[in-house]
Amino acid sequence: MNEAKIDFPEADAMAVGKVLEASGYTVVRLLGQQATKTAIDTALTELRTHGAEGGVVLIGQFGHGVQYNEDAYFCPWDTTIRVVKDSAGRVLREENGQEMLEPDPVSLISMKQLLDALNACGADNRVIFADCCREDPSSARSAALGQRAFGSRVRTADLKDGTAALFSCSQGERAFEHAEWGHGALTRAFLDYYDSMPADGDSLVSTLTGPLYRRVNTLVKDKEPGKSQKVNPITNGIVDLQLKPQNSIRPPRITNSVGQELVLIPAGNFLMGSPEGESGRDGDEGPQHRVEISRPLYMGRTEVTQGQWKAVMGTEPWKGQIYVQAGDQNAASTISWDDATEFCRRLSQKEGKTYRLPTEAEWEYACRAGTTTRFHFGDDESLLGEYAWWGGIFGDGNCKDEKYAHRVGQKKPNPFGLYDMHGNVWEWCGDWFGEYPSTPLRDPRGPGSGSSRVLRGGSWSYGPYDVRCANRVDFTPEGRLTCDGFRVVLE
Numbered sequence: 001m002n003e004a005k006i007d008f009p010e011a012d013a014m015a016v017g018k019v020l021e022a023s024g025y026t027v028v029r030l031l032g033q034q035a036t037k038t039a040i041d042t043a044l045t046e047l048r049t050h051g052a053e054g055g056v057v058l059i060g061q062f063g064h065g066v067q068y069n070e071d072a073y074f075c076p077w078d079t080t081i082r083v084v085k086d087s088a089g090r091v092l093r094e095e096n097g098q099e100m101l102e103p104d105p106v107s108l109i110s111m112k113q114l115l116d117a118l119n120a121c122g123a124d125n126r127v128i129f130a131d132c133c134r135e136d137p138s139s140a141r142s143a144a145l146g147q148r149a150f151g152s153r154v155r156t157a158d159l160k161d162g163t164a165a166l167f168s169c170s171q172g173e174r175a176f177e178h179a180e181w182g183h184g185a186l187t188r189a190f191l192d193y194y195d196s197m198p199a200d201g202d203s204l205v206s207t208l209t210g211p212l213y214r215r216v217n218t219l220v221k222d223k224e225p226g227k228s229q230k231v232n233p234i235t236n237g238i239v240d241l242q243l244k245p246q247n248s249i250r251p252p253r254i255t256n257s258v259g260q261e262l263v264l265i266p267a268g269n270f271l272m273g274s275p276e277g278e279s280g281r282d283g284d285e286g287p288q289h290r291v292e293i294s295r296p297l298y299m300g301r302t303e304v305t306q307g308q309w310k311a312v313m314g315t316e317p318w319k320g321q322i323y324v325q326a327g328d329q330n331a332a333s334t335i336s337w338d339d340a341t342e343f344c345r346r347l348s349q350k351e352g353k354t355y356r357l358p359t360e361a362e363w364e365y366a367c368r369a370g371t372t373t374r375f376h377f378g379d380d381e382s383l384l385g386e387y388a389w390w391g392g393i394f395g396d397g398n399c400k401d402e403k404y405a406h407r408v409g410q411k412k413p414n415p416f417g418l419y420d421m422h423g424n425v426w427e428w429c430g431d432w433f434g435e436y437p438s439t440p441l442r443d444p445r446g447p448g449s450g451s452s453r454v455l456r457g458g459s460w461s462y463g464p465y466d467v468r469c470a471n472r473v474d475f476t477p478e479g480r481l482t483c484d485g486f487r488v489v490l491e
Helices: 009-022 037-047 111-120 139-145 185-195 205-223 304-312 337-351 360-368 381-386
Strands: 056-063 065-068 071-074 081-083 099-104 125-132 164-165 230-235 254-255 260-264 269-270 287-293 297-300 425-430 453-456 470-476
Touching: 009 056, 009 065, 009 125, 009 185, 037 056, 037 111, 056 111, 065 205, 071 205, 111 125, 111 164, 125 185, 164 287, 185 269, 205 230, 260 360, 260 470, 287 360, 297 360, 304 337, 337 425, 360 425
Parallel strands: 056 125, 125 164
Antiparallel strands: 065 071, 081 099, 164 230, 254 260, 260 297, 269 287, 425 453, 453 470
């Protein structure tokens, strides 16, 4: 359709579907080549028989949308194309002489089909979630024929009570997507809203449209200066998506049999690595790239302590000796990667659950906790002493002349409630050390092989440069230093 390529409709559909499944929906996905006109027609016909009283039915559209005169359409995978003609039957051409092309309406899914399917179903809450452009794919065609935007003829009176059409943008606007988001702007904003929903939050369409409007506007202005995308909801009555906040599904904090407190880290996405202008930046911290952590996980509120180490490993040395200094609440140190993974194996066996080291991406995501600065509390390193034990040897911090790791949990936590993400002991990650990619990733686990593993977070002996969120170092899996420790993740 001339130059109307889009990259993330399948990722959008997958991600929104996961949120709905977590909230108890039965989700039917038609992705890529599955989303033919016949398959969508069949799904809409079957939808008429679903939806219980008091329940919700949602139709999500991620892709191209067009409007011809009175009718709005969604473009399936097997949309056919026709040459654009004016009212006199003359072929219209682009400035370069190329014939204008447009989707043939006979191959499309009409807005009327969607509304008829929703109106016929048994649910009391009915929603169209359309992350689609609301301009014609060919601006020249739109100007020549005076076409309207996708869904421009939908009015509140067209919707049955308890129905909402949530359009990603206003009439005549483009729905933006970006590689750093990994999604369209509306989908990205919806996922961010869900990630931050409090346990007692509601999911009325009227409640979430304001946050979605503001978030989409911020995303687009950041990546497309001078452009706009205004979320446009059309609602008749009260419509409730009945989303279950993540914190209402899983407790925000749990304690295991050896006394480890673990904090629920929500799913989400972030920009991994450091920008080129960051003070103290190393070349291996780039390029920055968008990473999605697709599932919530539990992470140790603190680093593993000496008391927890002994509770799992016993008092015998494990291929070496940890420092026992000042008590069981001090961070276990002089731990190799091999030691840490053996601890996780034994703890998993003891608990009947899967414990492991965090991936490097999970670690940085949890450390940043939604922030984008050098440290999770900002860029001002003069505040570092409030949040970290640092600077014993390679700096002039609050651990000057000290030789051992400190008691955990004594400094201020980050926004996720995690302690000592900066300083105290270096923390092992599960990944082999390697170069960063330049493309967005989902739940990355690092290279498939290597000679060294990743350590993060700095330690009591290192300076501000080393304890930054993005800093990364590597060390052999069997190597041990007095400042090396770890924290665990529970899947």
